[in-house]
Amino acid sequence: MTSLAINNLSYTHPDETTPLLNKINYQFQPGTLTLIQGANGAGKSTLLRILAGLLAPLNGSITIDGLPLDQLTNAQRATKVGLLFQDATQQFTMATALEELTFTLQNLEVPWSAIPKRIKAAFPEPLGTWAQKKINQLSGGQQQQLALAISLATDADILLLDEPFANIDLTQRQALLDQLTRLKQQEHKTLILIEHDTSDLANYVDTALQLTTTGHLIQTQAALAKKPTLSFPPRYQEANGPLRWDNLTVAPYGQKLIKNSTFQIPQGTIGLLSGTNGSGKSTLFRVLIQQLKADQGSILWQDHRIPKHFERYVGAGFQHAIDQFVSLTLRDEIKISQQQNPHPTYWQADKLQAALADLQLTPLLDQSLYRLSGGQQKKAQLISLLILELPVLLLDEPFAGLDLASSTQFNRYMQAAVQKTQTSILLISHQRQGLANSIDYELVLHNQHLNLWHPEVQHDSARSI
Incomplete structure (x- = not known):
């Protein structure tokens, strides 16, 4: 050996x-x-x-x-x-x-x-x-x-x-x-x-x-974390939200991934989109932010056609944080977000400074984003998105690469965004650790169909949407 x-x-x-x-x-x-x-x-x-x-x-x-x-x-x-x-x-x-x-x-x-x-x-x-x-x-x-x-x-x-x-x-x-x-x-x-x-x-x-x-x-002899069980509290209620898709079918490169799906993202909630690798979760996000065209169906904003400058209403956190950045440093990245949201409801200067300190990002403000570790890049990406205070956030694997302390912090920030600004968050995550107290509902993508699951509906009888 x-x-x-x-x-x-x-x-x-x-x-x-x-x-x-x-x-x-x-x-x-x-x-x-x-x-x-x-x-x-x-x-x-x-x-x-x-x-x-x-x-x-x-x-x-x-x-x-x-x-x-x-x-x-x-x-x-x-x-x-x-x-x-x-x-x-x-x-x-x-x-x-x-x-x-x-x-x-x-x-x-x-x-x-x-x-x-x-x-x-x-x-x-x-x-x-x-x-x-x-x-x-x-x-x-x-x-x-x-x-x-x-x-x-x-x-x-x-x-x-x-x-x-x-x-x-x-x-x-x-x-x-x-x-x-x-x-x-x-x-x-x-x-x-x-x-x-x-x-x-x-x-x-x-x-x-x-x-x-x-x-x-x-x-170290520190005990490894126990396997989490995701038990959602009974908070889910069907409710109106600004973003909806109707009769959506998605078949990129000739492979049908989603068939005849209709759903309205409830306002002021955090949802989890789950499914096996390759089932079409990230593809659905790309369709929702207009990066990819649906083969059938429509995407509506407040029951109307998608408005111009849709990025002012729906934000997307890409799976790879490095694909998100448009600036060289975190300070400049944050400045751009602040310019797009000059009168924040929650993310005022004191809240932002405290969050940067908690996430150990303050010493990194003037370093190149491209020299940070993968976890540090992910934290920079998420904080820049959250301070936009957009009505809808779609986050693709937001916890990948984050240590447990940082994941816990971002769970708190997401809940604050929902409570203070009524943001609707839908996230893709294979890492469920620490999510039990955050998630209001789960969409399971399986065999081309989205199924709604929440505490009052068992997986074997989940409702297709």
Whole structure:
């Protein structure tokens, strides 16, 4: 089994003086699963990039089987260490899933005769059904599954997984956990995992580490969170709201995802849109904000046609926060939001300053948004959207990449938006931890139909809409 060691490692971002990683020493046990936790911006993803050889440490070294990582060739390194990026889209260079995997295996100098077998092993169902699809036509969850399948196909001895569960549904999450268990127990792979949602990891993790805000890596005995149960309080009532869709059918790229759906988003509520990866949740959001045209039906605003400047009424939080930004710094991003909402009802200056401090964003106001961690970018995205105080907000995976404290804060901010400004929020989230006290109703997208579920309606008798 392959050994991996961190030796007196330190790292400081360029143009900064405070070390992000500070004199870390650690020996990973081969054939185990190690969980690394820490606050957003603590340096977890940076540490994985150093372990993969993509970043050079300021001081110290990484050794694999006693050999310095920087002395291995790229091909040797790839057979030893595989990295799954936090943002799966950063991992792709080719047009289709099949081309991407073939390209990866060729770069690893896998013999041509062995490539078909490796491809077949990497693409079990449901991956095999969309191996020929364009990657940019896959859902975020499907892209995450694809990136993981390609990482596993490299057959590296050490796998570095940066939030692999962020955008995948519960069924695929369990399948991935089972797969990681097999890799660890049967193939003796060393697995290093970053994950904020630890709700079902207690029986899988061998060692839990904490990366502190001072840059130290320490072993922790902190109990992993228990698996949440989402029990909604009986708050849902059918009510009028400004945004409605009638008899909506959506079939992008010839694949029907939503059929004959009608629903009115209730005013002053928080709803959850759920469903398996690829069922069409993000596609529905794109239709609602006019990025994609419906094949049938209509979208109405206050029972009339969509008005001009629709973005002044309906805001959308994209799955990848970096796609949202129009400025270089968070200060400028917030300034643009404030210009669009010059007379806020709730998000006045004192409330905003307190929120920025609570979210640990104040020191980052003048830093480039593109140098922030994934979690910090997500916080910047959400706060910039909330202070717009729009009548409707559609949020696609708003908690992906957030630590538990930040998720809890944003739950509070969403509830305040509903109570103080009567905003209607509909969110897509596979991470249900902490949502029980926030959600008023759930829309389940299954087999092309949206079903309304709330406390007074059981799942097996949920009403189709």
